[in-house]
Amino acid sequence: MPIERRPLRDQIKREVLGRLRRGDFPAGQNINEGRLAGELGVSRTPLREALIALEIEGLIESQPGKGFRFAPVSPREYQELCPVVAALEALALESSDPAYLAETAPRLLAMATEFDASVASQAEIEERDDEWHDLLLGGCRNERVMDLLTTLKASLRRYVHLLIDDETEISRSAGEHRAIAEALIAGDTDAAVAALKANWTSGTDRMVEKLGEARE
Amino acid sequence: MPIERRPLRDQIKREVLGRLRRGDFPAGQNINEGRLAGELGVSRTPLREALIALEIEGLIESQPGKGFRFAPVSPREYQELCPVVAALEALALESSDPAYLAETAPRLLAMATEFDASVASQAEIEERDDEWHDLLLGGCRNERVMDLLTTLKASLRRYVHLLIDDETEISRSAGEHRAIAEALIAGDTDAAVAALKANWTSGTDRMVEKLGEARE
DNA sequence: GTTCAATATTTTGTATTCAGAATTCTCAAC
DNA sequence: GTTGAGAATTCTGAATACAAAATATTGAAC
Structure with missing residues (x-):
């Protein structure tokens, strides 16, 4: 052993x-x-x-x-980080095994729907979101991309708790996840990739605003 | 001081x-x-x-x-590395200041043309190629992306000397660079991004083949 | 001449030590 | 009460020390 x-x-x-x-x-x-x-x-x-x-x-x-x-947090860093994660998740999704995506899509949709309905704590929400993305990209065999994503997301996590503070954020996120899952079910990978990128850029504006407030 | x-x-x-x-x-x-x-x-x-x-x-x-x-080299790693660099350079180019691109494009074209004509040593070729990409992406203000590219390219450099061994590689690369520069001069950023991605994926097949031979 | 075990040597991973820089504290001068 | 000089303390960055693991070497048995 x-x-x-x-x-x-x-x-x-x-x-x-x-x-x-x-x-x-x-x-x-x-x-x-x-x-x-x-x-x-x-x-x-x-x-x-x-x-x-x-x-x-x-x-x-x-x-x-x-x-x-x-490392201190800054709107600047958040603005830099999001597009990088978006680009790398897009790459990971594009290079995923299609069979994996076809098999996993229904589960992804179910999770997104269930997520929308539930009310949960901050930590739970973050964990659920991570799980969803991990499942989505579980078919990517490019270790380098996955490792990079792991470390980049550790940096991003310092910000999400600032963003997730109301019901609307949750349902917006759930809606975007559903859109991605539905595109995958339809077999339209390009649309799924586009929706995934949108998922990562949609929070930016609000976050920058929030960070501006937090700075006093 | x-x-x-x-x-x-x-x-x-x-x-x-x-x-x-x-x-x-x-x-x-x-x-x-x-x-x-x-x-x-x-x-x-x-x-x-x-x-x-x-x-x-x-x-x-x-x-x-x-x-x-x-770290040992492997076809696997090269295949993983290239798409990551491609995706991040694409992101860097997309998020560059358009004014910078417009201003720099003619110089990029000149460099690519000159490069095609010249015959140079291994080290010089690598350096010229690096310089060209650095100039291309010099308008990107996303530090995170640029830092990641720096480190990823250090890993890639272990492979390029295996690839650059004949005249054809040089002129192929120069041609691709020209295509990127011309797209920028035409103001077509999307085409430039596509050509840039092609530049990074074009070498993969030949490289994997070469690595297969080298392994005996 | 192999093979294997026992011993000797090297090398790593971690703890400890040490010099100098940065910080905090003291206290006198105003 | 504030300020600033200087001493005392703390902390970092780097070197050294040390135990345990890995590797190399020896030599005896066959």
Whole structure:
């Protein structure tokens, strides 16, 4: 039995990613390596290795001599991130196995419909949305694209909780998901790709507005 | 005067990237941290930090307990990489300032034409091609896209020297560049985007074939 | 001459140490 | 009460130390 031995730096990275997802670390907060290492029960060496990996992924920044901090959020970054995710999800969908799409489309439609009806917590909504997109793109065999999407979405997640605050956002999202699923059922991949891109760009304007308010 | 103080890990990363570009490190070769650190005149700590950054960027792999090695090349990876670069360059071009494109298009055309005529070394050809694409996308203000492209192209560079081996490749590439530039001069961005995507997919088949041979 | 086990060596992964830079604190001067 | 100089402290960046795992080497048995 091949028991997996992951290096400490990977486990630490996972842990920090988990906490980041939970919102434990405010954006922009700087990181005290000694304290965080102590909290995690490890030394600074593997912690720093994990932080450097997260820096490359865009979730952490560093200033020479001043250490690391969790990357601050900005309308600018959100505006940059969305089109990238849109383009890569579009690519992933285009390069998916058609058989997979045909088989999965009904389930996607069901999920979207069910989602529209339900009322759920912030965290649940985010999770459902992620699950839906994961299922949609589960037929993509391009690992590079999928890995990139995983990391880019980790950056995006810092924003969605700012956006999902009312009923209308949920039903809009559900409607867009239904449109994508229906296009797939009709066998019209191009339309599905277009609808998917629309899904990623539709939130941008409102988000930028929200972020403008939040900045005071 | 703001003199830049870059951390050692960044300098090391740059150095390794430079050597990688020069082909000093054979793909698949594993890395002896102690030796390389000694060669560079630094300790293992910042070297490992640099290697971890390069691992996230996809140029290096690591196996627990066995250390790092330069990522091997494979037809599979090349096939995955090309569409990603194509999609992101397309996005970059689409989101470029139209004024920049209008202004730059004639120069792009001139470069492509001149390129076709000249005979040059391997390294020169690669450099010229990079310059051309950099100029083409110089009007894109989406930092995230441009950063991603930089790192993805570093991975791709390990393959191009396998592809550029005859006159025909050069003139094919020059022709495609001309087509893109002409579309831009005509103000037809959509056509330019389509031609750009074609530029990235045209090499794939031949490359996969070449890689198949190289594997024996 | 192989094969295998036992030992020696190297190498990795992590912890610890250390120098210097950045920050905070103290306290006198106004 | 504010300000600023200087000392004390904290923190980062990098080097070194160390234990455990991986690899290489030896040599005995057949």
